[in-house]
Amino acid sequence: MTAMVEARGVTKGYGHITVLKGVDLVVAQGEVTCLIGPSGSGKSTFLRCINHLEKHDAGELRVEGELVGYRLRNGKLYEQSDKQICAERANIGMVFQRFNLFQHLTVLDNLTIGQMRVKGTKEEVAKQKARELLARVGLDAKEKNYPAQLSGGQQQRVAIARALAMEPRLMLFDEPTSALDPELVGEVLDVMRDLAKSGMTMIVVTHEMGFAREVANSVYFLDQGVIEESGPPADVLGNPRTERLRSFLSKVL
């Protein structure tokens, strides 16, 4: 079976700064992978390369066996058109640190706009799907509210539902609980835990070591654009081999 995500020597820089210095990573179908590491280590940049929000400079990055942003035909790499890239993105859900819900739309419209405008789903079907997902994250009573009227935790749950409405095969989480008050973190992690149980392939950039230990199949520790350690959470978090990971864990735990 082809891996959901496969990275080989992925590099990325902005001007003179190299953010990713050759990242190797494999995520199998249905697996939960957590990326941990100090801020500025390149975790978010790598995540954004996977759905082409950022363009990587070199290396191989494949999603479901296909190169991100390129198609191989007759021994040549053809750069994909904007339209093709957009179509690929619709299959990858993304949840942001600052929720990024559409402020001018109600909760329900936030969930239907992508289905209707990108996938061409009929309004009634899209609404039906949206209501099911809102019930799943426990917010079916809030469908008529605007994002600004919800708490941070509720907004993030809506954001997860919005991503799920596109029926993605892969979900990317970019520090989904970092902008939340401590007492609201739990409700978001609960939703993510349920999602993992349902078999969704997830890549999660997080500082929640408890979540990583409990839910993740594998944990990758990134530092200065390089994967320093990787493996099952019990090994990586419970028995760090490098000094860098040890000092990082001592700071976050």
Next chain:
Amino acid sequence: MAMSTQEGGELEVVPVRHVGQWIGAFVVVVAIAMVVRTLFFSYIPTGLSTCVTTAGKQVCREQMKSRFPWQDVRDWFFSSEILHGVLLTLELTVIAMVIGIVLGVCVAIMRLSSNRLLSGPAWVYTWFFRGTPVYVQLFFWFNVGLLYPRFSLGLPFLPISFLSEPATIISGIYAAILGLGLNEAAYMAEIARAGIISVDEGQVEAATSLGMTKGQTLRLVVLPQAMRVIIPPTGNEVISMLKTTSLAASISVLELFGAAQNIYAGNYKIIGLIITASLWYLLMTTVLSIGQFYVERHFARGALRTQPKTPIQRLRQDFKTVRGYLGHAEVAS
């Protein structure tokens, strides 16, 4: 007012006297009284006199009239010439604003493009039209026939033409629409650009991650949110445009002020017609201001936790509060 002291005695409190405020208030009241008197209770001689002969003696009295010609205003306010002018003013305002907004948004989007061939010309456009007076631009468009005696439509650099008309089709009204619209686009471009920039980058990322194209992101996510920032200054632009259309009077367009000028050129009731036009402008800008409130309120949805109340809602709330008090009073008694 009195205040009790520790000793149990009561001492009188002398408040501070704001002498300056009293003098200021007095000056303002006198000024208001002067304005009211000169507007409504001041009379000047007409130059005519009426003579009455009583008991063989002729007594002549000079005829007086109100200083401000309110009767002229009454006579002309609803005259068909003025009403036509009002209609033309509104038409010019609407058409010029539509051109200004559509073109302005296009220029703003071009200006924000990473392609220099788009952003450069957009900058030049704003630079040129903002840098020359709109009055001068109007005269240019009015006289554009001197440059291009024939107006034709065809393929560039090829001897193919679908339409060819004498440039006299650019009459005063078209020159006004063109001049006002093109000039407005430069200002609207800056307003739209400010609005687009004000939308959080995260909104674009979220739309992109859902698979929306750049165009969809702009249309469905960015512009609707930019509206909240774009609407208030655009309302000002509409009001400003309504008044600026009066410049078209100088290129023989009979909009409100042109119509007024046309009338007083015949009957010399200059002040009366200027006041008539001014009152109409005031009336229209007032209506626009009220409309602006409701439009702003509509586009603010989602940005605030609670919608601001309309004046009518506020009145109704006050009414309820009062009724609540009365109800309590009844229960208490």
